[in-house]
Amino acid sequence: MATKAQSRTTPLTLISLALVALWLIIAAFPFVWTFWGSFKVQSDFFSKADWMNAIYGVNTAKETGGAFTGAGYYGAWVTEGFWRNVLNSGIVVFFTVIISLTFGTLGGYALARSGFRYAFWILMAALVFRAMPHITLVSGYLLPFFEWNIWGILPTTIIVLVAINQPFTLWMLHSFFLNIPKDMDESAMVDGCTRFQAFRHVIIPVMWPGVITTGLFSFLLAYNDFAVTAMLLSSENETIIPAIASFLGTTQVEGKVMYAVAAVVSATAPLFVLILFFQRQIVSGLTAGAVKG
C-alpha cells in the first residue's frame, strides 16, 4: 500500500524516473530506427546530409516513387536466397530444442532426485562447461569433423548445439524439479510404479511450465548462435546469423547494405513475437536460478 510519505515526489524519485525513461529510449530506439529505415534506400538510411531523410524517405521517393520500398527485403529474401537460411535455421532450432529438452528433463529429474555426491559433481562440471566460450570448443571439433567427413551438415550442428545447451538446460530443469514435491513420485512408487513409470505418469503431466520456460532459452541459444554455426556449416547450409555475417562481406556494393538491414530486421522479428507472447515465462526463467539463491 502506497502511503503519502512513500509516494511523495522527491528529487531522487525524479532522477530515477528520468533514468528509466532514458533507458527505455536507448533500449527501443535502435530497433524502431532500423525497422523504419529498412524500408528506405541506402542514401536515406545512411544519409550524410540530413538524418531527417531517413524518416521522410526523400531519396526513396526519388528513386522508387514511394516513401517506402521493399527492395531491401526483396533483395535479401529472393536475390540472395535468405529464405534458404531461414529454412535451415528453422530445422536447426526445432531439433535442437526438442532434443535438448528430452535429454534435459531426464537428466534434470535424475539430478534433482539423487542425493549422492556424484550428482553434485555433475552439476559443478556443468557450471564450468556453461562458462566456457563456445568458440574454444569449436576449435576442438573442426579437425575431427573434417576427418570423419561430417563437417558442414545440419545434423552435426544440431547435436553440437544440443550438447552446448545441456549444461544450462540441466541447471534450469534441475532447480525446477526440486520444486516439485518428492512425495508425488515417491507415493506412486510405493503404489508399485517403477521410477520411470512414476516419471511418466506423475511428473510429466506437471512439468510443462518449467519445460516451456527452459525451451524458450534453448530456442534463444540455438537461434542466436554465431560461433558454432559460422564455423561448422558449409555455405549452402548456413543458418540466419552466419548468413547475415557473410552479407557484410559484400556491403561495399551500393544497395547491398540494405539487404543486410532487411535481413537483420527479419531475423529480429521472431524474437519480437517471442517476447510478446512469452514475456512472463522469460522473466520467470531469468530469475529462476537467482531468487532461490
Next chain:
Amino acid sequence: MKHRTFFWFILPTLSAMILFIALPIVSVFIQSLFVQHEQVLLVSESCGPFGCEKTTSIDTEATAKLREDRPLGRFNGFGTYTNRSHLAFAEVGEAWATSESFGDFWGQVLNLPFYRALIFTLTYTAVVTPLVIVLGLAIAVGVNNLPRLLKGPSIFVSLLPFLVTPLVGSLILFWMVDGDGVIGATLQYIFDDPSLSLKASTSLTWIMLIVYGIWHTLPFSFITFYAGLQTVSKDTMEAAMIDGASKWQRMIHVVVPHLMPLVSFVTLMLLMDNFRVFEPIVSFSAEAHATSLSWIIFNDLRESGNPLYGSAGATSMMTIVGVVILLTPVLIRTWRDFNRKAH
C-alpha cells in the same frame, strides 16, 4: 534414487556433454601441442658446363600428402604456448630488458596479439560488469516505482536488447554510429568535425564496444533485481520508515542488503558472458583496435585454406584456464554450501 536408475536417466545428457564438451577439450589440448607441417623442400642439383648448382623448390605433392597423412601436424610440445602469438616469453623478456620506462614496456607488450586480446577482454569484463549491476539496480528501483500499467510495457521494451542476437544487435548499433548513420552523423555535427569516426581510434572503439556491452546485458541485471525487489519485506521497510530513515537510507540499508545474494548471482552470470565477448568485434569490424580471446581463436580457425589448429588450440586452453580461475571463488563457495548441507 538408485545408482542404476540414475545412470539410465542421466545417460543421454551425460554422453552428449562428454562427447561434445569434455572430449573436445582434450582434443583442443592435443591440437595445441602440434603445429602444421613445414613445406617439404626438394633440393635438386643441376650440373651444367659451369659447375653444379643447387636449387631448392617446394614439393607440393609431398607436402599435401604429408598433411593428409598426419593432419594434426608435427609435434611441438608447449612451443606454441610460448611463441610470439601467445605468451611470447622471449618478446616480453626482451621488452623488459630494453624498455626504459614501465609505460614503454607496457606499450611493447600490448603490441603482442595475445596480450592485446587479453587486456581488452579483461577491461571489457571489468568495466561492463559493475556498471551493468549499478545501472540495473537503479532502473529496477525506478521501474518498481512506476504505475502498474507501465511496468509490463517497460519490461517488454527492456527485454529486446538482451534477447536480440548479439551479432544482430551490435550490427544495428554499428549502422547507427557509422559516419553516415544517425548517431555518427549527429556526433560529427555536434563536434563540428566531419572526419570524426568512432571506428578510427582505439579508445573510441573500446568505448563503443563497452557501450554495446552495457546496452546488451543491462536488461538481465535489471530484471533479476526487479524480481528481487518484489520480495523485499514490507514490514522491514515500514519499520525503517518509522525509525526515520529517508528514501535513500532505506535503499542503502534495507533494499541493497536484501538483494546481495542476487548481486553475486548476477555478477557470476555477467562475468561468464562478458568474458566470451566476441560477436560485437565481428559486427563492428573492430579487430584493428580491439580483439578478444574468443576473436583470436575465431581468426586462427578462419585462416583461409590453412586453419591454425595448434594456435587456436593453445589460445583455447588458456581461455579455459581463465574461465576456471574466474569461477574458482564460486566453485569453492558452492562446495562449502554443499558440505554444510550434507553434514
